[in-house]
Amino acid sequence: MGIGRLVIKEILHRRINFFSGLVSIILSIAVLIGVLFTLAMLDQQTARVLAEKEKETVARMEALQDDYRKIMKLLGFNLLIIPQNQKLADYFEEGQVREYMPAYYAERLADARLVTIQHILPSLQERIYWPEKNRTIILIGASGEIAAADARLREPMLAAVPRDHAVIGYELARSLRLKPQDSITLLGHTFTVQNCNEERGSKDDISIWIDLQQAQQLLKRPEQINAILALKCHCHGNDIDQVRRDIAAILPGVRVIEQTSKVLTRAEARDRAKEEAAAALAAEIANKKRLRSELERFSSLLTPLVFLVSAIWLALLFFVNVRDRRSEVGLLRACGASDRKVMSLFLIKGLIMGLLGALLGYLLGAVIAVMRNPDSRLIDVVNIPLLGLALITAIILSLIASWIPAFYAARQDPALILREE
Amino acid sequence: MLQLQKISKIYWKQGHCIIALPPADLTVGEGEFIAVRGASGSGKTTLLLIAGGLLHPDSGHVLVQGKDLYQMERGDRAHWRSRNIGFVFQQYHLMPYLSVLDNVLVPQLAAEIGGLEERAVELIHHFGLASRQFHLPFELSAGEKQRVALARALLLKPRIILADEITGNLDPHNAGIVLRFLHEFVDQGGSVVLATHDAGAAAQAHRTLSLSIEKNMIGTE
Ligand SMILES: Nc1ncnc2c1ncn2[C@@H]1O[C@H](COP(=O)(O)OP(=O)(O)OP(=O)(O)O)[C@@H](O)[C@H]1O
Ligand SMILES: [Mg+2]
Secondary structure, three states: OOHHHHHHHHHHHOHHHHHHHHHHHHHHHHHHHHHHHHHHHHHHHHHHHHHHHHHHHHHHHHHHHHHHHHHHHHOOOOEEEEEOOOOHHHHHHHOOOOOOEEOHHHHHHHHHOOOOOOEEEEEEEEEEEEOOOOEEEEEEEEOOOOOOOOHHHOOOOOOOOOOOEEEEOHHHHHHOOOOOOOEEEEOOEEEEEEEEOOOOOOHHHHEEEEEHHHHHHHOOOOOEEOEEEEEOOOOOOOOHHHHHHHHHHHOOOEEEEEOOOHHHHHHHHHHHHHHHHHHHHHHHHHHHHHHHHHHHHHHHHHHHHHHHHHHHHHHHHHHHHHHHOHHHHHHHHHOOOOHHHHHHHHHHHHHHHHHHHHHHHHHHHHHHHHHHOOOOOHHHHOOHHHHHHHHHHHHHHHHHHHHHHHHHHHHOOHHHHHHOO | OEEEEEEEEEEEEOOEEEEEEEEEEEEEOOOOEEEEEOOOOOOHHHHHHHHOOOOOOOEEEEEEOOEEHHHOOHHHHHHHHHHHEEEEEOOOOOOOOOOHHHHHHHHHHHHOOOOOHHHHHHHHHHOOOHHHOOOOHHHOOHHHHHHHHHHHHHOOOOOEEEEEOOOOOOOHHHHHHHHHHHHHHHHOOOEEEEEEOOHHHHHOOOEEEEOOOHHHHOOOO
16 A cells, blocks of 8 residues: 555545645636636737738728729829910819810920929810710820830829720710720721720719820810829828929919829828727727736736635645544554655645646636637637646645645654544 | 663643653563553553653663664654554554555555565454455444554564553453454564553563552652
C-alpha cells in the first residue's frame, strides 16, 4: 500500500471535507479563468471588429472611389470654359451653350500647362432635331482628352468616342430599344452604338456622344467648339479665382464658369465617410477598452478576494481534517513516520484537491465564459496556457492552504494524542 | 537491549506539580516478558511512551545499544522506533478507511519499506483474520481489532512490543488469545513490556514493575 492509496481512501472516507475544499477551489479557479477568458475574448472581439470595420471602410472607400472615377469620366468638371458672348442667363435657363469658339483653344490651354488643371476636354454640343427618329436630342461631340506636354503621366480621363460610333443617353436607349452594336442613322450618317449610359436624371439621358470632328461636320461647325471642360481634380482649395485669371489670360474672349463640382462633393463625401468610419471605429474601440478596463478593475478586486476566502476556508477544512486524524497521526508517529511523511498525507491530499479543482474550475469558468459570449465556439474552451495557469494557481492555493495545517499535524505531540481515549 | 535509567516525568499545571512518573528503572532483555503494573494514573502509559522514544523524560536516560535515545536526532529516533518497537494500544488506533490488510501494512508506509504484502497476509492468517482481510475496522469486534493492531505491530519484525492495556477492552476469552500471541512473540526471542492493571495478565509475565500512585502525589509549589 502506497501513500497515494491511503490518501485516496481517506478522501473517499471523509468526502464532505474533501468536496467542500474542492468546491472552493473550483469556484476560485472558475472566477479566475472566467475573467481571463472574458478579457481575452473582449480583446479578440476588439481585434475582430477592428479588422472588420477596416475591411468595411476599405470596401466603402473603393465603392466611393469607383463612383468618383465614373463621375470624373462622364460629368466631372469644375470649370466650364465657354465663349464670352454666351449670355449666362440663357445658359443657365437652357442648359446649353449657343455660342462658339475656335477648337484650337483647347490645345492652347493644354500647352499653357496650368498645373492645377489636370484634364482638358473640348466639346461641341447642340440641341438638335433628330429627323430619323423624330425627336429632340442633345448631340455632343467630344474628343478625347487633349494631351498637354506633360500629360503622359496622367491617366486619360475620357476615352474618346471613336469615329462612326455613338454613346447613347439612357432615355434614348430605353425608348428606342438601343443596345451596343446596333446601328443608328443620325442626320444621314450611320453610327454604331458603342455604349448606352445608365440613367443620370439629367439632360445626359437624351444626349448622344459622337466624335468631335464628326459632330463638327454634322452640325456644320468646322473647327469650332462651344465648351471646354477643365477638370481640376486635385484642387480642393480656394485658388479657383487664380485659375480663372490664368485661363482668361491664355484664352481671350472666354467665360469661366465654376461648376458645383460633383467630383469635389464626392471626394469630400468620401473623406467625410472615411472620417466618420474612423470616428465610429475609435468610439467602438474606446467602448470596448472601457468595458475591458472596468472588468479588469472589478476582477482585480474580486479575484484576490475569492482566493483569499477560499484559502482561509481550505486551511480551516485542513485543520478540521488534522483534528479528525489525530489518532492516525499519532499511530504513524508510533510506527516511526518522519515529519515529512506525516505532512505528505495532507499535502498530497491538497495536491489532488488542487489538480481536480483546477481542471473542474477551468472547465466551469471556460464553459460559462464561452457560453455567455455569443460569437465564440465551444472549441475556444481549449486554451492550454490558461489551463496551465489554472493548474499552477490551484495547486499553489491548495498547497499554501494545506501546508500550515500539515505542519501543525507533524508537530503535534504524539504522546498527547496516543494517551487519548 | 533497552535500558531505562531513573526516568521520570513531571507536569506543571497552574503552579501544581504533577508527577506523571516517579523515577523508575527498567532493563528489558531479549525474550523477556515484563508487566508494568499500577493503578490508573500511576504512570504506566507515560513509561511506555518514554521507552518507545515518543516522550522526553524529565530526568534519566533511555539507552539502546549503549546510546541515549533522547540524545539522538528526532528523525533518527523515529527511524530507530520504526525498526525496533511495535506499539499496541488499548484504543487500537486503526485507520477507519483502510481494510484490515492495509491497516496491517501501515508501518511499511511509515518506515518507507516496500514489499511486505506477503508478510502482512501471513500475519493476518496467523491471527485468524483471513476472512476479514478486506473488512473495514468498523466491521470488526474488539478482539479482532486488537489482533489487527498486534499484527500491525509485528509487521516490521520489531525487537520489543510495547503494549498498553491491550486487554482492557477485551473479554477474558479474547484477552487470552491476545496474551497467547504476546507469549509466542517472546518465545521467538522478542521482548514485551505490557502495561496493565489486570492481575491475571500481569501474572503471565516473567517480571513485574509496580508503579505506586502515592509517590506521585507529592508536593505543590
Ligand atoms: N499532559 C499532561 N499534563 C498533565 N498531566 C498529565 C499529562 N499526561 C499525563 N498526566 C498525568 O500523569 C499521570 C500518569 O498518567 P498515565 O497516563 O501515565 O497513567 P496510567 O498509569 O497510564 O493510567 P491509566 O491506567 O488510567 O491508563 C496521570 O495522573 C495523568 O493525569
Ligand atoms: Mg494508561
